[in-house]
């Protein structure tokens with residue numbers, strides 16, 4: 001999951017981010033559920049987003 005967390009941080013926070021957040025922190029930061037983030041990761045991957053490989 002770690003690679004996905006890095007990719008999701010880049011996607012949601014800042015593409016050049018150097019500090020990365022785990023799903024729990026991202027969920028808290030954006031006030032969403034971790035499951036929603038997991039779904040997002042799947043969606044981005046299915047869309048072929050290059051960050052999620």
Ligand SMILES: [Zn+2]
Pocket residue numbers: 021022023024025026
């Ligand atoms: Zn965290």
